[in-house]
Amino acid sequence: MAGMKRVLVAEDNAALARVVQFNLKKHGYDATVAENGLIAWQIATSEQFDAIITDQQMPEMTGVELCRKLREMPNYATIPVMMLTAKGLELELPQLREELNISATFSKPFSPTAVVQTLEQLLAV
């Protein structure tokens, strides 16, 4: 498992987190699921991940807050971050995407295959 890329999935909707995790695993990634932003941040500080997939709307800590905190940490300053959102409105703001260096956004309902493909492209660079 040493060569496997590690992905952190922050998603409060357990069913959705489960299916994203399933797809990532199928494509050979090591996916870890966090139930909300705070838990995701706690996991991220103790372990290193190659990419983050986060929902925007979550209890305790939103996806944007999580991103901001991660970007402050040197080891997460440049890794790809993909955001899932049910609203999609806030993240349409280009300056926010630029500020947080968000690689891609997917608005629900999204295609898990497309998420995995985008992730593959981002990690291949």
Place this chain on the structure above:
Amino acid sequence: MILRNHLQLGLPRRVVVYYLFFCLAALCWLAVGVVRVTQSVISSRGENAVLSRIGQAAAASEVDYVRHCAENFGDHISRLTADGRLAYCAIVSEEGQFLAHTSEDLVGKGAVPQRGTPMRWGNVEGVGFTDKRGRPMREYRVALKAKGQPIGTLHAGALEPGMWGTVRQSANLAPLAILAPLILIGTGAVVLSRQARPLALLEAELRRVSQLPIDKPTDPNPQKTHTAAALGWNRVVEDLQRARSTSGSEDAGAKLASLSQSNQSSADNIIWQQLPDGIATADPSGKIIRANCAMAALLGSGGDAASLEDANILHSLPVHDAQTDQSGLESLSDPAHLQRPVVCELSVGAAQTLRVARQPLRQQGGELQGHLWTVRDVTQQKLAEQMRDQFIDAATHELRTPLANIKAYAETLASMDEPDLESQKEFCNTINSEATRLARFVDDLLSISSMEAGSLSLDRQNVDTKRLLDEVVEKVRPLTRSKSLEFDVQLPAKMPELNLDKDKIIAMLVNLLGNAVKYTPSGGRVGLKVKVADKLLQIDVDDTGVGIPADDVAKVFDKFFRGNDPRVLEETGTGLGLSLAREVVRLHGGDIHVTSEIDKGSTFSVMLPIREG
């Protein structure tokens, strides 16, 4: 004429009649007095004549008695009565026999003395009596003497002048006696009429002027007479005419017209003042000319529209908040924008939003005369817009989340190269449950929509309350069992039959109990208690769950409201259930409220009126 004038003056008819009666009584009184005076004058004049002639006759009789032995007594008597003033005349001897009498057949017979009121005039005695025919008579008696010896008495009877006799005698004076008072009354009437006529005319003129419509004034007519009242009136008329000619009659007419117009427009004024929007007219610099009460209230003048006059509306707008969007104000104060309509919204403080509209008012030549300002409080509208946005956000989220799951699972399922049966089954179950959640949400949405439209209707029927609650308990018990909760049901032995919509009430109670189960950790307790009070059935649903923060208690019945507690958010929910529950209870004429303590639990109390079917 006099009577008419008096009536015109407003004197009552009775007074005039009294006056005439008084005149008549005075006339009668005067006539009686005149007759009395005449009577006494005649009486005394006749008496003197009679007395002197009786004296002469007595003297002649005494001489005759001495010289001729009373031969010529009869001649003296005849001479006395010749002019008819005396009724009779006689000489009675000392023995009481008639020596002579105007009735010759009585001569030699015994005289009967007349009885009555004794009278005396010098040496003449007399008696007043009433004769056999009822006439008042006087008998004069003079004693006759010859050579110192009494020889007899001379009797002379005269008819007294009575009332009618006097009237008859003074008949020649009658025309004067009647005409003089009549002339006096007539003169009085003429004088009175001359005094009253100008007043009556003046009064008629005043009445004419007062009855003219106020917007069509005409000059009052001067009076032609020269009484003090008429002269005073004419002076007033002259002054009025002079005043009108100096100020210009058209101007005065216009003033009067505008006066009457302002009377008519008082209705418009009421409308203006009652309008819920603040309205004001101002000159181009913004100085308020006229404002209504709503404007005064919105500009913070406490509803006193008059206090706003002459104030500058731009400075009166309540813009206290630094957060206020100043662009609206800028466009209002920019002189370049004075000629066109401007609409802007101003936030006042944090809670209020005013929409200010300014419309230019132009004169006929197109010159800017001022502006019509309207200020409307759109706070409620803004809140409604916010609510709507919130609703759309929440609904979108609630639709997208199950949809996202369904799509993700379906796609993953389809893309599986070598599907293992377990995963397949799990994925299908997830798709199914997400689809159910979506369907339930759509149902809730439809109910909310009917509720908003007021078309959420009840299908009331008489329901056995015990059976209804049993049905609820039956539906909830599997949920409590799966979560290992204690389900404490306390129902009274006897419950009244209720008239309600069974399905909706069951759904409402299952929803309340479902919430209790959802937000109560395993091992907790969920309770259903029913109390029957006077005309009221109280159903309490309590739990030992997460509780509701005090700040949120008031909001739990709002549409799409969901608490921020992660223990709440980890459960699925639309935020519509309690909103629907309250609507259903209220449609039944009842109410629902909640008491809660965070981490201790919540109690929802439903009150339903007991209504006999």
